[in-house]
Amino acid sequence: MSLGGLIAPGFFSNGPVRAALLTGGVVAVVTAVVGIFTVLRRQSFAGHTLGEVGTTGGSAAFLAGVNPLWGFVAIALVAAGAIELVGVRRPRQRDLAAGLVLGAGLGLAALFLYLGSVTSPASGGASTSILFGSIFIIGPSMVSSIVALSAGALALIALCGRRMLLVSLHPDLAASRGVRLRLVGAIYLLALAIAVSLAAETIGAVLATALLVGPPATALRLTRRPGRALVAASLVGVAAVWLGILLSYDSYTWPPAGRTWPVSFFVVALVLVFYLAAQLPVRRLRARPRARARGEV
Amino acid sequence: MSARSVPAALGADVVCALEGVGVTRDGRRVLAGVSFALRAGEVAGLIGANGAGKTTLLKVIVGLLAPDAGTIRRATGGVGYVPQKVLLDADLPLRARDVVGLGVDGQRPGLTLSPTRRRARRAVVDEMLAAVDATAFAEARVGELSGGQQQRILIAQALASRPRLLLLDEPLANLDLRAEQDVVALIGRVAREQGVGVLLSAHDVNPLVSVMDRVVYLAGGRAACGPTAEVVRSEVLSALYGSRVDVVEVGGRIVVVAATTEDAHAHETDQAVASGLAT
Amino acid sequence: MFSGFMLNTWVAATLVAVVAGAVGLFVALRGSSFVAHAVPHGAFGGAAGAALLGWNPVLGLGIFAAGGALSMGWLSRRGRHDVGTALALVTMLGTGALFLSWSNEYASQVYALLFGEVLGVARGELLPIAGVGAASLGVLALVARPLLATSVLADAAPTRGRGARRVETAFLLLVALATTMSVPVVGALLMFSLMVAPGATARLVSDRPGRAAAVSVALALGIVWSAVALSYVLNWPVGFFVGTLGALAYGGGRLLALRRAGAGAPEGG
Ligand SMILES: Nc1ncnc2c1ncn2[C@@H]1O[C@H](COP(=O)(O)OP(=O)(O)OP(=O)(O)O)[C@@H](O)[C@H]1O
Ligand SMILES: [Mg+2]
Numbered sequence: 001m002s003l004g005g006l007i008a009p010g011f012f013s014n015g016p017v018r019a020a021l022l023t024g025g026v027v028a029v030v031t032a033v034v035g036i037f038t039v040l041r042r043q044s045f046a047g048h049t050l051g052e053v054g055t056t057g058g059s060a061a062f063l064a065g066v067n068p069l070w071g072f073v074a075i076a077l078v079a080a081g082a083i084e085l086v087g088v089r090r091p092r093q094r095d096l097a098a099g100l101v102l103g104a105g106l107g108l109a110a111l112f113l114y115l116g117s118v119t120s121p122a123s124g125g126a127s128t129s130i131l132f133g134s135i136f137i138i139g140p141s142m143v144s145s146i147v148a149l150s151a152g153a154l155a156l157i158a159l160c161g162r163r164m165l166l167v168s169l170h171p172d173l174a175a176s177r178g179v180r181l182r183l184v185g186a187i188y189l190l191a192l193a194i195a196v197s198l199a200a201e202t203i204g205a206v207l208a209t210a211l212l213v214g215p216p217a218t219a220l221r222l223t224r225r226p227g228r229a230l231v232a233a234s235l236v237g238v239a240a241v242w243l244g245i246l247l248s249y250d251s252y253t254w255p256p257a258g259r260t261w262p263v264s265f266f267v268v269a270l271v272l273v274f275y276l277a278a279q280l281p282v283r284r285l286r287a288r289p290r291a292r293a294r295g296e297v
Numbered sequence: 298m299s300a301r302s303v304p305a306a307l308g309a310d311v312v313c314a315l316e317g318v319g320v321t322r323d324g325r326r327v328l329a330g331v332s333f334a335l336r337a338g339e340v341a342g343l344i345g346a347n348g349a350g351k352t353t354l355l356k357v358i359v360g361l362l363a364p365d366a367g368t369i370r371r372a373t374g375g376v377g378y379v380p381q382k383v384l385l386d387a388d389l390p391l392r393a394r395d396v397v398g399l400g401v402d403g404q405r406p407g408l409t410l411s412p413t414r415r416r417a418r419r420a421v422v423d424e425m426l427a428a429v430d431a432t433a434f435a436e437a438r439v440g441e442l443s444g445g446q447q448q449r450i451l452i453a454q455a456l457a458s459r460p461r462l463l464l465l466d467e468p469l470a471n472l473d474l475r476a477e478q479d480v481v482a483l484i485g486r487v488a489r490e491q492g493v494g495v496l497l498s499a500h501d502v503n504p505l506v507s508v509m510d511r512v513v514y515l516a517g518g519r520a521a522c523g524p525t526a527e528v529v530r531s532e533v534l535s536a537l538y539g540s541r542v543d544v545v546e547v548g549g550r551i552v553v554v555a556a557t558t559e560d561a562h563a564h565e566t567d568q569a570v571a572s573g574l575a576t
Numbered sequence: 577m578f579s580g581f582m583l584n585t586w587v588a589a590t591l592v593a594v595v596a597g598a599v600g601l602f603v604a605l606r607g608s609s610f611v612a613h614a615v616p617h618g619a620f621g622g623a624a625g626a627a628l629l630g631w632n633p634v635l636g637l638g639i640f641a642a643g644g645a646l647s648m649g650w651l652s653r654r655g656r657h658d659v660g661t662a663l664a665l666v667t668m669l670g671t672g673a674l675f676l677s678w679s680n681e682y683a684s685q686v687y688a689l690l691f692g693e694v695l696g697v698a699r700g701e702l703l704p705i706a707g708v709g710a711a712s713l714g715v716l717a718l719v720a721r722p723l724l725a726t727s728v729l730a731d732a733a734p735t736r737g738r739g740a741r742r743v744e745t746a747f748l749l750l751v752a753l754a755t756t757m758s759v760p761v762v763g764a765l766l767m768f769s770l771m772v773a774p775g776a777t778a779r780l781v782s783d784r785p786g787r788a789a790a791v792s793v794a795l796a797l798g799i800v801w802s803a804v805a806l807s808y809v810l811n812w813p814v815g816f817f818v819g820t821l822g823a824l825a826y827g828g829g830r831l832l833a834l835r836r837a838g839a840g841a842p843e844g845g
Binding site: 039042043044045047048086093095096098099100101102103104105106107108110111114206207209210212213214217221256259260261262264265267268269271272275279 | 609610657658677765769815820
Binding site: 036040159170177178220 | 356359360361375376378379380383385386388389390391392395396399402403404405406407408437438451454458
């Protein structure tokens with residue numbers, strides 16, 4: 001199929017589409033970079049929790065008439081603190097900490113939604129739009145806060161990325177080199193909270209989790225160098241988001257309903273396909289790293 | 298007595314000196330009155346049964362655990378440390394050389410952008426990889442290396458910060474006979490060539506006899522230290538365990554036997570003594 | 577509070593609490609909170625699909641719960657566990673979003689499935705719940721021992737044989753079964769909270785499996801009963817009380833365990 005046939009007319013000249021491509025791309029890069037460490041630290045559940053719990057802050061801020069993004073970030077930070085507080089170093093207990101915080105957070109969300117529907121019955125559908133986001137309604141007012149938060153998250157990762165790699169080898173080994181584990185863990189959770197709330201507010205909690213986990217896990221299979229893993233994860237994430245937006249735009253003419261299919265479906269499906277595709281040739285490529293080892297610089 | 302850890306005031310080439318060190322974990326006394334010193338270029342074996350306190354003692358020297366008695370003095374310049382049972386995830390996005398690179402500056406915040414710095418780091422990494430004979434698999438993903446190869450890389454990583462003291466916790470565990478001999482020879486060579494003092498733990502003296510300058514034998518929560526021939530003797534170990542222990546040589550191998558029972562029970566004696574000490 | 581249709585609520589809540597408490601102990605032992613969240617949460621997509629096709633939503637829910645649980649197992653064997661669970665979850669949710677966009681269902685119905693309202697149980701719903709609940713407990717009784725063994729050993733044994741895999745699959749299907757039974761009635765949030773907090777707390781306060789199971793079920797019952805009563809009085813959502821009380825119970829358990837460790841130390845030293 002030719003490129004012209006794939007891209008429906010008017011795709012690039014459509015304002016909301018261009019805004020969605022831009023924001024989606026930025027968010028995909030930030031979640032991919034933060035997500036590499038999320039996957040290495042086995043904290044997918046914590047990441048997912050922050051996204052869904054941030055929803056609570058989003059709806060609370062919505063009720064209070066504040067920019068929901070800041071509500072998101074605030075609650076995600078509180079939740080990250082709670083996870084750090086409950087969580088002990090063993091991964092199983094971290095999983096548990098995330099579970100408890102998520103249970104309490106969703107309970108709060110239910111309460112806020114209930115109170116919201118009591119005060120203004122119109123906000124009933126808010127829960128689904130927060131869960132699945134709506135990438136096509138990003139207003140220009142949000143762009144500056146999105147840029148600021150993205151830069152913040154990336155700066156935090158730049159600050160402690162190398163130390164986190166050392167920790168991923170072995171915590172005691174890192175501690176013996178003077179790395180302060182709790183400090184590094186806290187900085188990372190801060191970056192995670194920012195990245196996830198950014199993503200959850202702009203593209204929905206579901207896509208936030210998908211982009212946080214899928215592209216990094218794919219990248220870890222494709223490369224064995226830290227820098228390249230960051231680049232590969234970002235590329236996979238951006239590709240999934242952009243292709244997803246394109247397909248969603250195209251799907252306007254598809255059956256059955258005569259309206260577009262949701263972006264979140266396409267992005268999630270693409271993320272899964274990329275992850276599985278990266279797995280397929282693994283067995284055949286297994287022998288290569290060692291053979292290549294001698295050839296390369 | 299207050300526990301202290303001071304870096305200064307050591308003899309010329311002493312890299313680590315312990316005096317009367319005691320450790321309590323979970324309210325239970327694990328070690329008491331441990332004293333010994335280690336010089337640059339020397340290899341010392343830290344020998345003891347499971348649960349004797351080898352890992353505990355190494356962590357105390359590294360500074361991960363605080364002693365509750367005695368003093369620990371370390372030469373300036375940091376320590377290299379390889380913990381016990383490091384299981385690297387197969388999907389870590391790190392080549393062997395990246396791991397060694399983390400040994401150079403992994404603890405520093407921020408990114409290294411200056412080309413001179415990067416070149417300097419690269420030179421150190423190449424040197425360390427050569428020192429542990431790991432150049433051949435330097436580019437391979439570290440999680441996909443064999444246990445022995447990973448052990449070498451971790452040792453290179455620990456040496457990359459050019460410490461004067463190297464602490465290895467059970468570096469011979471999970472190695473076959475051949476790899477064991479290779480790593481032992483490597484450790485002896487590294488100690489001499491790099492001038493570091495090496496303290497490595499093991500549950501058996503035999504593989505280390507060829508490189509060990511001295512032994513630190515842990516039993517019953519206490520330690521005996523000295524040249525192998527002087528420490529691994531019936532009288533010394535019997536006093537340490539608090540019950541009669543025989544040291545016999547069978548076909549060139551040293552075997553430690555609890556007097557009444559068989560070899561395998563030495564460990565139980567050890568634990569009985571330890572718990573006797575605790576109450 | 578105990579009249580007419582509220583009686584149905586009490587019975588349904590009790591049935592759900594017993595099953596969730598029992599399954600929840602193994603969720604805590606295996607460190608599977610993410611699975612306990614993902615299966616009930618993702619299964620709503622099945623209900624949306626069933627509504628689209630004009631089927632009974634419970635059927636769709638069951639298919640999605642079981643299918644999702646099995647794909648979590650399949651993906652987890654091919655990479656990191658949490659990654660596999662996360663990807664299965666988002667796929668289920670994404671598919672659900674697609675089904676929703678196709679159908680003309682009102683979004684509030686999804687809201688009801690996700691957050692649930694136990695205060696509106698019909699008498700006819702009780703029998704199926706009791707049946708599936710009994711089946712879940714039966715399966716649990718069958719696999720409890722091997723489940724316990726692999727849960728405890730999983731940390732020590734990174735390579736796991738076919739037997740362990742079968743046990744893992746049985747566990748995932750158990751979570752799916754419990755989900756199918758309770759989500760249509762009490763909602764995903766309530767089910768998830770009840771599968772996490774009581775088991776985790778029980779594990780803190782007791783080392784013996786039998787006693788821990790009893791504590792877990794008792795806690796689940798206590799939490800759900802208090803939540804229903806509070807919700808009836810204050811008219812706030814049940815899910816809020818279940819989530820909050822669960823977290824409080826766990827906090828209490830931590831304090832108790834700390835106190836006990838503190839009291840135990842002098843004896844040892
Ligand atoms: N985290 C801990 N908390 C409390 N006590 C501990 C802890 N780790 C070890 N101990 C206790 O300290 C003692 C010494 O343990 P240590 O791990 O130092 O032994 P080891 O000689 O390294 O044994 P192994 O050969 O099995 O590695 C043991 O009695 C053990 O029960
Ligand atoms: Mg040890």
